[in-house]
Amino acid sequence: GESVGLHxxxxxxxxxxxxxxxxxYSNSASDYFIWYKQESGKGPQFIIDIRSNMDKRQxxxxxxLLNKTVKHLSLQIAATQPGDSAVYFCADPxxxxxxxxxxxxxxxxxxx
Amino acid sequence: xxxxxxxxxxxFRKEGQNVTLSCEQNLNHDAxxxxxxxxGQGLRxxxxxxxxxxxxxxxxxxxxxxxxxKKESFPLTVTSAQxxxxxxxxxxxxxxxxxxxxxxxxxxxxxxx
Numbered sequence: 001g002e003s004v005g006l007h008x009x010x011x012x013x014x015x016x017x018x019x020x021x022x023x024x025y026s027n028s029a030s031d032y033f034i035w036y037k038q039e040s041g042k043g044p045q046f047i048i049d050i051r052s053n054m055d056k057r058q059x060x061x062x063x064x065l066l067n068k069t070v071k072h073l074s075l076q077i078a079a080t081q082p083g084d085s086a087v088y089f090c091a092d093p094x095x096x097x098x099x100x101x102x103x104x105x106x107x108x109x110x111x112x
Numbered sequence: 113x114x115x116x117x118x119x120x121x122x123x124f125r126k127e128g129q130n131v132t133l134s135c136e137q138n139l140n141h142d143a144x145x146x147x148x149x150x151x152g153q154g155l156r157x158x159x160x161x162x163x164x165x166x167x168x169x170x171x172x173x174x175x176x177x178x179x180x181x182k183k184e185s186f187p188l189t190v191t192s193a194q195x196x197x198x199x200x201x202x203x204x205x206x207x208x209x210x211x212x213x214x215x216x217x218x219x220x221x222x223x224x225x
Contacts, residue, residue, distance in 0.1 A: 009152065034213060043118075043202050043216030044155075089154060093212035098143050098162055099170070100214065104154040 004092045004103040012109040019077040021106045023090035026071065030094040035064060035075050038087045038105070047075070047088075077108075085110045115139065118203050118217035124225050125190065125197060133188045133220045135203035143206040144186035145214065148172060148199045155202065161186055190222060198224050 004025045013019045025033070031052035036044035050057045050064045050073065057064050063076040077084055087107045093100040116137040125131045135144065143162050147155040157170030161180040175194025180186055186205075190197045200221050204214040 032212060041219070043116075043204070043219050044214075045216070046213050049213065098145075098160055098206065099157060100212065102147075102155040104152070 004090050004101050008106055009104065010107045010109065012111060013080050014111050015080060015082060017080055019075075019080045019084070019108055021075045021077075021088050021108065023073050023075075023103055024071060025073070025090075025092050027092060027094060028071065030092050032092075032094055033064075033066065033073055034091040034093065034100075035062075036089045036091060036102075038089065040086070044089060080108075080110050082110050082112065084108060116203060116205050116215055116217040118201075118220050120220060121218065123220055123222045125222060126225050128192045130189055130191050131222070133190070133201055133203075133222070135186045135188065135217060136184055137186075137205045137215075138184060139205055139207060139215060140183070141205035141207040141215070142183070144180070145204040145206070146170075146176070146178065146186070146188045147202045147204065149202055149219075150199050158188065158201075197222055 034049045035047045037047050038044040048059045048062050048064050050066050061078045066073045087105040089105045090103045091100050119134045145160045146158040149155050156172050158176050159170050159178040161167035164180055164183050167178050167180050177189045200219050202219050203217045206214045
């Protein structure tokens with residue numbers, strides 16, 4: 001079946017540094033991806049999305065890059081803050097119908 | 113405030129007991145979902161519903177049941193047939209305007225006594 005996967009289960013960065021969280025997907029037909037952030041004890045929240053007609057999309061301190069050739073996307077967080085500590089999921093809603101595939105998540109730790 | 117509400121936040125189940133997790137949304141969303149999350153893992157789909165009075169099994173539906181009698185409500189029952197129910201349960205909804213973006217509740221943590 002189709003899948004999405006993250007390269008690292010945990011990532012530790014110094015406060016103020018940039019963070020990069022990676023994700024690979026298997027479905028070549030996927031044309032839309034979503035990143036969610038889940039803080040401890042809470043449900044995931046939408047951060048940013050990207051369609052396949054774009055290579056890059058920027059939000060507030062976050063940027064998502066999409067490389068369709070190697071089926072890889074990344075989430076970059078600029079000037080990482082303690083409030084960015086969370087688990088980040090990439091998601092592929094392109095599986096048909098209403099089903100979305102979520103990656104296993106990368107837990108981001110921010111060191112003060 | 114519009115949103116999706118799960119209750120209770122914590123729930124304990126005794127052996128052989130059925131328990132029901134509540135999920136209510138006032139976002140006027142048609143689709144609703146139940147996911148199970150185990151430590152260090154992603155979200156696994158239990159059941160989903162695209163419309164009132166209709167629902168489909170997800171990837172791990174065994175031992176669970178749902179109903180969708182109202183658009184706003186999608187309760188999940190964890191039955192005694194679910195032998196390993198300890199997990200964090202997340203409910204989500206999705207609207208037609210922002211198709212594919214799911215809005216999640218705060219979750220229910222279920223433990224076995």
